Amino acid sequence: MSETSNPTTGTLKERISEGIKTAMKARDKIRLETIRSIKKVIVEKETEVRPKGQDQLTPEQELELLAQQAKQRRDSIEQYRKGGRDDLADKEAQELAIIETYLPAQLSPEEIEAIIDKIIESVGASSPKDMGKVMGPAMKELKGKADGKQVQEIVKAKLG
Template sequence: MTESTEQRLKEKLTEEIKKAMKAKDKIRLETIRSLKKVILEKEVEVRPKGQTELTPEQELEVLAQQAKQRRDSIEQYRQGGRDDLADKEAQELAIIETYLPRQLSTEEIEAIIDNIIQSVGATSPKDMGKVMGPAMKELKGKADGKQVQEIVKAKLN
């Protein structure tokens, strides 16, 4: 199962590269090539551990990491007054997000966090660690970590 999922993602990226080349869509082409490169690098990284390909979870991790990098860059560029670069990063982010699972709304994230707070019995900001572990595990790839942290902090205060 893992192999076919991995093949599908790599094949999908290869197909997307071909489409972007035909459409002469430079930003899309660069973004997808960079995603494929990062996935291939990560595959090489896990080989010594006896793994030949990435698991779907590892693929999701790579995609989420790339999306986070773009979000951070956008913030940095905006603060530096480089809207041109921020716009380019935003376009790349939009392309990367098409490969990620649908991001949950704030209300959906809050409902999941409320359940976790209740199940671990968290009552104060001291319990943040008890909540963040299970929250990040459950929301991995479905919500931005910074947003999850802010919601947990607000609910425990």
């Protein structure tokens, strides 16, 4: 199931349109449904920002939107697994994998730790009380590049 277009070139909207065409040609139902759901969220968000004088989403807004979609899928997977609904969890996992093709590459735990170490040093954090001081800058720097829960766990372990 490889994309014929490179999911990292062009605007997100262009990449989504290409993805829809590719999925239709391949008769890939789950990919098509997932990409259409992303397009729907993009259109809704664009409608939301239009009154503010913005014609289209900024790359940061696109990244945030995709990260939210990925987080929703991760949360659903966790809930479905807890509820013994592996069939639904598997479908969400497939959708998550498709969404991740449109996100920037995720950082490895080692790369995340290195960034968090720098932040801890720069804000002078030394105990679990300083978690807030570290999480703000960490999430800002790692937005879209790492899962928030993973970042939180690493920060907790480093300050604990």
